[in-house]
Amino acid sequence: MTTAQAATGRTVTTDIPARLDRLPWSRWHWTIVIGLGTVWILDGLEVTVVGNIASRLSEPGSGLPITSGEVTGMAAALYVAGACSGALFWGRLTDKWGRKKLFMITLAVYLGATALTAVAFDTWWFFLFRFLTGFGIGGEYAAINSAIDELIPKEYRGRVDLMINGSFWLGAVGGSLLSIVALDTDIFAANVGWRLTFALGAVLALVILLVRRHVPESPRWLLIHGRDGEAERIVSSIERKVAQEHGESLPRAEGEITIHQRRSVSFLEIGRTVFSDYRRRAVLGFSLFIGQAFLYNAITFGFGAILTTFFDVPSGSTGYYFAVIALGNFCGPLLLGKLFDTVGRRVMISGTYLLSGLLLFGTAWLFDQGTLSASTLTACWCAVLFFASAGASSAYLTVSEVFPMETRAMSIAFFYAIGTAAGGISGPLLFADLTGTGKVGDTVLAFQIGATLMCLAGLAAALLAVRAERRSLEDIATPLTATEGKADSDSTAASGSTGSRTATA
Numbered sequence: 001m002t003t004a005q006a007a008t009g010r011t012v013t014t015d016i017p018a019r020l021d022r023l024p025w026s027r028w029h030w031t032i033v034i035g036l037g038t039v040w041i042l043d044g045l046e047v048t049v050v051g052n053i054a055s056r057l058s059e060p061g062s063g064l065p066i067t068s069g070e071v072t073g074m075a076a077a078l079y080v081a082g083a084c085s086g087a088l089f090w091g092r093l094t095d096k097w098g099r100k101k102l103f104m105i106t107l108a109v110y111l112g113a114t115a116l117t118a119v120a121f122d123t124w125w126f127f128l129f130r131f132l133t134g135f136g137i138g139g140e141y142a143a144i145n146s147a148i149d150e151l152i153p154k155e156y157r158g159r160v161d162l163m164i165n166g167s168f169w170l171g172a173v174g175g176s177l178l179s180i181v182a183l184d185t186d187i188f189a190a191n192v193g194w195r196l197t198f199a200l201g202a203v204l205a206l207v208i209l210l211v212r213r214h215v216p217e218s219p220r221w222l223l224i225h226g227r228d229g230e231a232e233r234i235v236s237s238i239e240r241k242v243a244q245e246h247g248e249s250l251p252r253a254e255g256e257i258t259i260h261q262r263r264s265v266s267f268l269e270i271g272r273t274v275f276s277d278y279r280r281r282a283v284l285g286f287s288l289f290i291g292q293a294f295l296y297n298a299i300t301f302g303f304g305a306i307l308t309t310f311f312d313v314p315s316g317s318t319g320y321y322f323a324v325i326a327l328g329n330f331c332g333p334l335l336l337g338k339l340f341d342t343v344g345r346r347v348m349i350s351g352t353y354l355l356s357g358l359l360l361f362g363t364a365w366l367f368d369q370g371t372l373s374a375s376t377l378t379a380c381w382c383a384v385l386f387f388a389s390a391g392a393s394s395a396y397l398t399v400s401e402v403f404p405m406e407t408r409a410m411s412i413a414f415f416y417a418i419g420t421a422a423g424g425i426s427g428p429l430l431f432a433d434l435t436g437t438g439k440v441g442d443t444v445l446a447f448q449i450g451a452t453l454m455c456l457a458g459l460a461a462a463l464l465a466v467r468a469e470r471r472s473l474e475d476i477a478t479p480l481t482a483t484e485g486k487a488d489s490d491s492t493a494a495s496g497s498t499g500s501r502t503a504t505a
Helices: 016-021 027-037 039-057 068-097 099-118 123-151 157-166 168-182 193-212 219-224 228-246 267-277 279-301 303-311 315-342 345-369 374-401 405-436 440-464
Strands: 011-014 257-260
Touching: 011 228, 016 219, 016 228, 027 039, 027 123, 027 157, 027 193, 027 228, 039 068, 039 099, 039 123, 039 157, 039 168, 039 193, 039 315, 068 099, 068 123, 068 405, 099 123, 099 193, 123 157, 123 219, 123 374, 123 405, 157 168, 157 315, 157 374, 168 193, 168 315, 219 228, 219 405, 267 279, 267 405, 279 345, 279 374, 279 405, 279 440, 303 315, 303 374, 303 440, 315 345, 315 374, 345 374, 345 440, 374 405, 374 440
Parallel strands: none
Antiparallel strands: 011 257
């Protein structure tokens, strides 16, 4: 096996990316989806559970001296801060150390922090491990999206990425229903039920950690970092499994790439690549993440207060409404995902952003007219978020596939941190005041702000989105280490390189 250190400086020509992209769908790909994608369910579970248990934690006898405001305020802010800083910290290491090492480490961090949250005995302990839980989850986004895009064939990359990112909402459904059971004092004591919700997250993480042991390192990452022998063995093993399952020989891979191997890329080169060479794509990434962050906060941040204030829904029943909203969120990427690979990225990304924004404008108008009930408002939210969820998931897909291989994880981490900070810091500061006044006009304004930013992001996508459907990652953005076939950085087409598969000194 060629080591990264020994191989530094070698030039190799390979068809490994083409061989991964031409694979038919198989059971092996499902193991990747299950092993890597299920972490979003944990994120959805975490976020939803904490919001739903806030009132119970603040009650006497909970075992924790904390107020409801501290749970939804300081603890939530620390979780967001942890996710942002974790994304940036682990994102850099994911590009440097590899996908597998980091998606194992970050899940282990999440597992430990969640388990320790369950045994919190004081406020400072709860705050500390909420931060560390977010720190682990933030790193997961960079490591997982990088690995998934580099292992899934180009024909399926869009729908798989959307489905996995949308699975956050399955966790949200589970968190809503779990909190209803866990907080029932007829079943669990007041100081036990909320702890069990965090303990369950740790148990699920342990199961996922065991499954991930069978997920290989990205052959694309290995190839660039001088470990082409290991990459060849992994790809050959995958090909044997897939061919055996389908009972026929695999089609011949077409297309090769020549790269000059090296172990790392500097921050300066990453910054220049993303914000200078690919500045149009950087603007697109900013637009998509900011737009979806504000639309989601316009709806989900104050949804409980809106239902209780304007429709007299009991606070203990808002979890049922949220479960319905969350289900609509999951169905969007699940049902629309295939269209991102067939109809195309530009049409679907701009379409889902614009349609969700326009539907939210319509919802705001109906709410202002006083024609909605709690049920019909929830139905309107479901319609908005059905499309918005597919659009938001496509934001993660976009930033993970339109930048070069060597900057992929760091690019995901950066745009994720920007979007999460905008949604978790700026969003609540703005929308808490608007939805908390009890005035119809203020809530309408909150809806209109979210809808406006979503529509502007949709227009940006119509102008700037890259036609990445059914194209190899190397074709969308030529690797920095490639020695042939360099294309214009912000062009929507790139030419591939050719050559023999033997390595040369």
